[in-house]
Amino acid sequence: MELTSKKVLLLAAIAAVLIFAATVWLWPRLARNNAPAVLGRVGTLLATQLVMICALLLAVNDSFGFYASWADLFGTVQGQGVVVMQGNPSGGQQLQVLGRESVNVSGGSVPTIGGRIEKIQITGRHSHITSPAYMYLPPEYFKRQYSKRAFPTAVVLTGYPGTSEHLITGLKYPVVAHRLASSGAAQPTILVMLRPTVAPPRDTECVDIPGGPQTETFFTKDLPAAIATHYRVGHHARNWGIIGDSTGGYCALKLAMRNPQTFGAAASLSGYYKAPIDPTTGSLFGGSAQLARENNLMWRLAHLPHPPVSLLVTSSKHGERNYNSTLAFIKAATPPTQTASILLSTGGHNFNTWAREVPPALQWLCSRLSDR
Known part of the structure; x- marks a missing residue:
C-alpha cells in the first residue's frame, strides 16, 4: 500500500x-x-x-503532503526524476495521460459540469526531465461552444518536498478554480499542478544546475510545449501564469522574471527571494557567483531591467519570516513590472495560511491571463 x-x-x-x-x-x-x-x-x-x-x-x-510515496520518504527515487534520452530525444512522446478523475464538486462526475482532472507524465525534449503532473480542465473545455477556444493556463507548484496530490486534496485548487469561474469571479482556466522537485530527492530551486538537472528549462520550455501538444492552450506569455507556495512561490516569481516570454504573470504565496544553499540543494550554481546573483530576485531588481510581468506576493506580519523582505520586494519592483500583494495580519508558513490566500491569488492570476 x-x-x-x-x-x-x-x-x-x-x-x-x-x-x-x-x-x-x-x-x-x-x-x-x-x-x-x-x-x-x-x-x-x-x-x-x-x-x-x-x-x-x-x-x-x-x-501537509510532505512525501508522496515510501520511495520518496526513504530517498530512493533518485533514478526516477531525470531521464537521459538515448538517441534523438525529440523522437519521444512529450506527454502521456495516465489516468482521469472527477472534480469534487456537485455534479463533478460529468465533465461538462465539474470539469476533469487528468494525471499526466511530461517528458522534456530539452531538459530530458520526466515528471508527473495533474491537469485540471474546466467544464467549458468539454462544451461544444468552446471547442475552438484556446484556454489560459496556470502552472501550480507545491513547496519542497511537497506532493502534487495535495494541491488537489489540501489546497483544493480545482475546486477553487471551478467555484471562481462558476460565480463569474474568474475566467475558466486550465491548471497544471505539480511539484518543483522534478529531480527527487534534490531540491533544485528551479535552477538550470551546471552539470545537473535543467529545471528552469523544463518549466519554461518543455512543460508549455508538451502541454500544447495535447491540450487547447495559448502559445504566448499573456496566456500563461504560474503560482506556488514557499519554494514554489520563489520558483513562480523567478521563472516569470527571468522568462517573461513564457509567463506573463506569477503569484508567490509565502515565497522567498533568494535560493537557499543547504544539504537538500547541494551546489546549485557550480561555483558561479554571477549565476547565483541572477537567481537572486532582489539583485535582479537592483541591477537589471525590470521585466514586463505582473507579480503578486503574499506574507503575514506575524508568523512569516519573509514579511520585511516582501515589503522590500514590493518597493523595489517598478514598471514595467506590476506588483500586487496580500498581506495578512497573522498567519504562519503553513497550509492553513495558504488556503486563505489561494482563492484571491488565483482570482488575481486568472484576471491577468488572456485567452487570445
Missing part, C-alpha cells in the same frame, strides 16, 4: 489503539521486579510510543 493511502493511516491508527490497550492489559502482569518483567515493561512502552508516533507522522504527512 502507498504511503499516502488512507488504508495505511487507518491501519496505523488501529495498531496504535490495540497496542495501547494491550499495554494497559499487560501492565499489572509486568509489575514484578525481576528482569523479564522489567524488559516487558520497557518493550511495551517502546512499542506503544513507536506505533503512536508512526500514526501521528502518517496523519501529519496526509495533512
Whole structure:
C-alpha cells in the first residue's frame, strides 16, 4: 500500500489503539521486579510510543503532503526524476495521460459540469526531465461552444518536498478554480499542478544546475510545449501564469522574471527571494557567483531591467519570516513590472495560511491571463 493511502493511516491508527490497550492489559502482569518483567515493561512502552508516533507522522504527512510515496520518504527515487534520452530525444512522446478523475464538486462526475482532472507524465525534449503532473480542465473545455477556444493556463507548484496530490486534496485548487469561474469571479482556466522537485530527492530551486538537472528549462520550455501538444492552450506569455507556495512561490516569481516570454504573470504565496544553499540543494550554481546573483530576485531588481510581468506576493506580519523582505520586494519592483500583494495580519508558513490566500491569488492570476 502507498504511503499516502488512507488504508495505511487507518491501519496505523488501529495498531496504535490495540497496542495501547494491550499495554494497559499487560501492565499489572509486568509489575514484578525481576528482569523479564522489567524488559516487558520497557518493550511495551517502546512499542506503544513507536506505533503512536508512526500514526501521528502518517496523519501529519496526509495533512501537509510532505512525501508522496515510501520511495520518496526513504530517498530512493533518485533514478526516477531525470531521464537521459538515448538517441534523438525529440523522437519521444512529450506527454502521456495516465489516468482521469472527477472534480469534487456537485455534479463533478460529468465533465461538462465539474470539469476533469487528468494525471499526466511530461517528458522534456530539452531538459530530458520526466515528471508527473495533474491537469485540471474546466467544464467549458468539454462544451461544444468552446471547442475552438484556446484556454489560459496556470502552472501550480507545491513547496519542497511537497506532493502534487495535495494541491488537489489540501489546497483544493480545482475546486477553487471551478467555484471562481462558476460565480463569474474568474475566467475558466486550465491548471497544471505539480511539484518543483522534478529531480527527487534534490531540491533544485528551479535552477538550470551546471552539470545537473535543467529545471528552469523544463518549466519554461518543455512543460508549455508538451502541454500544447495535447491540450487547447495559448502559445504566448499573456496566456500563461504560474503560482506556488514557499519554494514554489520563489520558483513562480523567478521563472516569470527571468522568462517573461513564457509567463506573463506569477503569484508567490509565502515565497522567498533568494535560493537557499543547504544539504537538500547541494551546489546549485557550480561555483558561479554571477549565476547565483541572477537567481537572486532582489539583485535582479537592483541591477537589471525590470521585466514586463505582473507579480503578486503574499506574507503575514506575524508568523512569516519573509514579511520585511516582501515589503522590500514590493518597493523595489517598478514598471514595467506590476506588483500586487496580500498581506495578512497573522498567519504562519503553513497550509492553513495558504488556503486563505489561494482563492484571491488565483482570482488575481486568472484576471491577468488572456485567452487570445
